[in-house]
Amino acid sequence: MRRSLVGTVAAALVLAATSGWPQDLPGEELAARLGCRACHAWQGVGGARAPALDGVGRRKSRPDLERQLTSTPSRRMPSFAYLRPQDWQALLTFLEGL
Numbered sequence: 001m002r003r004s005l006v007g008t009v010a011a012a013l014v015l016a017a018t019s020g021w022p023q024d025l026p027g028e029e030l031a032a033r034l035g036c037r038a039c040h041a042w043q044g045v046g047g048a049r050a051p052a053l054d055g056v057g058r059r060k061s062r063p064d065l066e067r068q069l070t071s072t073p074s075r076r077m078p079s080f081a082y083l084r085p086q087d088w089q090a091l092l093t094f095l096e097g098l
């Protein structure tokens, strides 16, 4: 179980680091490719290792969401600080709409 989770996250990170994104992708597609659902669920699909993200845009401000994705205070979530600025904007807009 743990091994498969690590594998999923590692595969997503390798994909992101080596291939880059072929074009600007919508936030939902980015979230899928980055492997967020290895830990988080939304709309009833995904893992239970982390809080479900439904409604997170109402609970957290955009700067708080960005901090969560870069500062990893608990070290239980990988940092996504390497994303391109335009990917940030797409991902944060997607999270705000959840």
Ligand code: HEC
Residues within 6 Å of the ligand: 009, 031, 034, 035, 036, 037, 038, 039, 040, 049, 050, 051, 052, 053, 056, 059, 060, 065, 068, 069, 072, 073, 074, 075, 076, 077, 078, 080, 095
């Ligand atoms: C390896 C597991 C893991 C992955 C992968 C992961 N997260 Fe998380 N995330 C967590 C955990 C655990 C928390 C709970 C807070 C903490 O421990 O930092 C969290 C918290 C969050 C929060 C705050 C939720 C709240 O209710 O306050 C957001 C937003 C978030 N993650 C977004 C994402 C996004 C977007 C991705 C993909 C780009 C992602 N996470 C990938 C584990 C993960």
